[in-house]
Amino acid sequence: MRRRNFLQILAAAGALGALPPAALRALADEGAGVSVEQLPPLEGDLTLYLGRGEGGLYENVLEAIRQRNPKLNLRVRTGPTAALANTIVAEARAGISRADLFWAVDSGALGLVAEEGGGHVLPEDITGQFDPLFSYPKWAPVSGRIRTLPFNTERLTADRVPDDIMALADSDLSVGWAPAYAAFQSFITAMRLLEGEQATGDWLRAVSRRARNYAGELGVVMGVERGEVDLGFANHYYTLRLKSGKPDAKVDLAFTEKDAGCLLNASGVMALSPSDTAINFIRYLLTREVQSYLATEAYEIPMARGMGMPPGLPPRDSIHPPDINLTRLADLRPTLDLMRDVGVL
Amino acid sequence: MKRFLSSMLLITACAAFQASPAYANGEIGEHVNDLEAHIDDYTGEVRWFLDEADTIVDRYESKPESADPAKLIENWEAVDFHAAIETSFVPVYASIWQGIFGVHDGIKQGKPVAEVREQQQALEEAMWQALGAVKLAAKYQAEQPVASDTSLAADPVATLSEVREQLDRVVAKYAERDLEAATSIVHDTYATRFEGVEGALIEQDAALVEDLEKDFNVTLPLRIEGGKVPVAEVKSVVEAMQVKLERAQALLREAEQNRRSVF
Numbered sequence: 001m002r003r004r005n006f007l008q009i010l011a012a013a014g015a016l017g018a019l020p021p022a023a024l025r026a027l028a029d030e031g032a033g034v035s036v037e038q039l040p041p042l043e044g045d046l047t048l049y050l051g052r053g054e055g056g057l058y059e060n061v062l063e064a065i066r067q068r069n070p071k072l073n074l075r076v077r078t079g080p081t082a083a084l085a086n087t088i089v090a091e092a093r094a095g096i097s098r099a100d101l102f103w104a105v106d107s108g109a110l111g112l113v114a115e116e117g118g119g120h121v122l123p124e125d126i127t128g129q130f131d132p133l134f135s136y137p138k139w140a141p142v143s144g145r146i147r148t149l150p151f152n153t154e155r156l157t158a159d160r161v162p163d164d165i166m167a168l169a170d171s172d173l174s175v176g177w178a179p180a181y182a183a184f185q186s187f188i189t190a191m192r193l194l195e196g197e198q199a200t201g202d203w204l205r206a207v208s209r210r211a212r213n214y215a216g217e218l219g220v221v222m223g224v225e226r227g228e229v230d231l232g233f234a235n236h237y238y239t240l241r242l243k244s245g246k247p248d249a250k251v252d253l254a255f256t257e258k259d260a261g262c263l264l265n266a267s268g269v270m271a272l273s274p275s276d277t278a279i280n281f282i283r284y285l286l287t288r289e290v291q292s293y294l295a296t297e298a299y300e301i302p303m304a305r306g307m308g309m310p311p312g313l314p315p316r317d318s319i320h321p322p323d324i325n326l327t328r329l330a331d332l333r334p335t336l337d338l339m340r341d342v343g344v345l
Numbered sequence: 346m347k348r349f350l351s352s353m354l355l356i357t358a359c360a361a362f363q364a365s366p367a368y369a370n371g372e373i374g375e376h377v378n379d380l381e382a383h384i385d386d387y388t389g390e391v392r393w394f395l396d397e398a399d400t401i402v403d404r405y406e407s408k409p410e411s412a413d414p415a416k417l418i419e420n421w422e423a424v425d426f427h428a429a430i431e432t433s434f435v436p437v438y439a440s441i442w443q444g445i446f447g448v449h450d451g452i453k454q455g456k457p458v459a460e461v462r463e464q465q466q467a468l469e470e471a472m473w474q475a476l477g478a479v480k481l482a483a484k485y486q487a488e489q490p491v492a493s494d495t496s497l498a499a500d501p502v503a504t505l506s507e508v509r510e511q512l513d514r515v516v517a518k519y520a521e522r523d524l525e526a527a528t529s530i531v532h533d534t535y536a537t538r539f540e541g542v543e544g545a546l547i548e549q550d551a552a553l554v555e556d557l558e559k560d561f562n563v564t565l566p567l568r569i570e571g572g573k574v575p576v577a578e579v580k581s582v583v584e585a586m587q588v589k590l591e592r593a594q595a596l597l598r599e600a601e602q603n604r605r606s607v608f
Contacts, residue, residue: 036608056500056545056601064607215562216540218547222555241544246551293607 033288033306042069042284044277049088051081051104051267057298058103058267065284072277085109088272089116100273101281103142108186110139110268111327119270123279129286129304133323134266141266141326142285143300146319147187149254149261150224150239151231161231161254165261166195169206176212176220176232179344183217183235183265189335190324191260197338204342211344218242225251233261237299240312253313257320264321265329266303376425377432380483383425390424391476395469398448402465406458414452417445430475433482435513437475442520443576444468501542501597508538509590512583519569520576527569527579535561542597549596553589560586 042065050058059076066074077084081104089112091098102119104110113119119138127135134141149168151161162168168175178184192200212229214220220232221239227250236253243249255262269285271278284290291302299310309316339345376383397420405412421427421441430438447464450456511534518527539561547554560582568579 056504059500060604061607068608215535215558216543218540218543218554219558219562222558238544238547241548242551244548245554246547249551289608293605297604 033291033304034283034286036068036284036287036289039283039287040280041071042277042280043071044275045073045075046100046275046277046281047075047077047098048101048103048281049084049099050076050078051084051102051106051109057294060297061285061290061293065281081106081109085112088113088118092116092118097272100271100275100278101269102272103267103269103285105267106182106186106330107139107141107266107268107326108328108330108332110136110270111325111330113270113272114138114327118272120272120274122271122282126279126282126286131305133321134264134303134326136268136327139268139270140282140286141268141303143291143294143298144264144266144303145183145235145237146255146265146301146313146321147183147261147263148234148236148239149231149256150221150234150251151254152224152227152229153250153252155227155230158252158254163255163257165191165256165259166199166203168261169203172210173230174210174212175207176214176223176229177207178214178217178220178234179339180215181217184233185332185335185339186265186329187233187260187263188339189329189332190263190322192335192338193324193328193331194260194322197334201338201342204339204344208342208344221251225249236301236313237310240299240310243312255314255319258322260322262319262321263324264301264319265326267300374425374428377428379486380429380433380479381487383429384480384483387426387429387479388476390426391472394420394424394426395472398465398468401452402448402458402461405452405461409452409455412452414449417449421445426475426479429479429482431517434475434478435510435517437471437478439513439517439520439576439580440471441468441475442517442522444471446520446522446576500601501545502594502601504538504542505590505594505597508534509587511538512586512590515565515569516576516580516583519572519579522572524569524572528566531561531565531569545597545600546593549600550593553593553596557586557589557593560589 048062050062062074062076066072077099079087084102085104088099088102093116102110102113110119114136121137122140126140127137130141134144149161151158156173160173162171188200188204191203195203212223214223214232217232217234218238218241220234221242223229224232225242225246231254239251239253242251269282271282286304288304288307291304291307294300295302295308295310299312301309301313301316313319336345376386380387398417401412401414401416405414430441444464444467448461448468451461451464511530515527515530515534518524518530539557543554543557565579565582565586568574568582
């Protein structure tokens with residue numbers, strides 16, 4: 001949906017009154033993003049459940065919001081994303097509502113809460129900020145990470161890397177992977193949902209014959225860089241970070257097209273209470289300042305439309321992730337069963 | 346050394362009382378939540394334990410077949426002081442186990458009394474050092490309120506402090522000869538703590554990350570495997586990792602200071 005169309009729909013729905021005029025002007029300005037300067041101050045009590053992620057940078061964002069809003073009493077409970085999602089569901093079943101917001105590194109956890117009836121439908125000025133592929137009624141994606149194929153630049157050139165993830169099974173390239181890693185399992189879940197169990201099982205079997213296991217995906221990228229394997233499967237930011245610390249690293253990124261190999265998954269936030277403060281807090285996370293902070297400092301992909309990609313990634317419109325409901329990635333059990341059956345886990 | 350102990354205790358005491366970690370030796374007991382009130386009991390236990398150890402070694406000296414070194418382990422597992430030091434300062438806790446097994450194995454293997462006495466001496470030193478550490482931890486515990494549920498998550502530097510603390514536990518578990526626990530702590534620490542911060546660290550020093558990756562995934566697990574090497578060897582690998590982790594913390598601290606602000 002183009003922004004102008006989006007604004008017309010908002011106007012028709014009467015939703016524009018929810019935002020100050022300056023913010024509306026920013027929305028009308030294609031590509032600018034809303035600035036924090038245009039948002040109302042946050043006041044009152046707010047409890048946020050935060051699934052841990054990105055080594056403290058999310059906390060930096062929260063601290064900055066706190067400092068900017070002295071009348072906001074922000075309480076934060078941190079923990080593993082899945083555990084917090086289960087807590088929210090359990091609290092809801094017990095008739096308790098402790099959290100006003102849930103910021104999760106894993107969209108599957110948001111899906112779990114939403115499926116159980118948790119979360120409030122977000123105003124359209126929020127949901128309309130995203131590419132339709134990433135627009136969900138009850139939660140807003142904040143920042144994303146894309147699956148990539150890091151390859152060793154001394155062993156391969158980009159044109160030798162297939163742009164179809166399924167075709168990799170028929171190539172003779174050696175591969176590094178981290179099957180025990182959650183991001184890898186989400187990638188296989190996406191493949192299972194897009195290509196089916198049989199094709200995914202066949203792919204795993206074929207690739208495993210030329211695969212080397214690593215404990216984590218940074219390890220995969222480092223293994224690729226050392227030339228232990230031709231290429232690997234990893235989220236994009238490991239390569240960008242390695243190249244930041246070692247600019248001459250012999251590794252570059254390749255992307256597949258519209259398949260699980262370039263799955264774009266996202267952290268996201270949902271409002272568990274309908275208060276204005278909770279909704280405005282979500283708007284803060286989507287401001288150009290926060291989005292650009294997460295892009296430059298954590299190499300995460302801004303999910304609000306019109307924001308630039310992290311340094312080192314190609315422009316957003318040259319990357320074509322698959323059309324998949326991210327909340328379905330929580331359906332991990334069949335993936336784990338399949339990986340065990342095939343013997344890669 | 347005293348200063349080092351103080352700063353380490355500040356870290357470990359804070360960590361110990363913000364969470365209730367599981368330990369391999371069963372119930373921890375409520376007493377660890379009020380160390381200060383139990384210092385006299387702990388002191389009595391240390392004296393009793395060392396007297397008993399002395400009796401065992403005396404017996405070994407006079408009538409070797411009458412000495413029962415397994416009693417040392419039983420006695421250590423029976424005292425509350427065991428949990429007090431385990432939750433307060435793991436490095437010394439590891440030294441105690443090292444001393445206990447030094448005496449135990451010396452007797453079992455029929456080593457000369459002088460060698461067993463040497464081990465007994467090391468055990469005594471570790472026990473008194475441990476009592477000092479618990480006293481210091483008691484002081485910090487009294488001064489440090491328990492962290493509330495609303496505190497922010499640990500930043501990468503704090504996470505690396507947790508990593509260092511967990512590595513001390515690895516030595517402790519190896520010294521206890523609980524190889525499964527030692528190995529599992531290494532893997533868990535890598536997967537749930539170190540792995541989460543190495544992305545930030547690699548931006549600062551890629552070679553350091555590469556080095557630590559190897560330590561976590563190869564060097565340390567290989568030393569632990571089979572339980573064949575002396576505790577000192579595992580300890581030395583961990584100490585080398587601690588130095589690297591300290592450098593990692595300094596780098597991350599500096600990077601955080603130079604980080605742009607959000608707004």
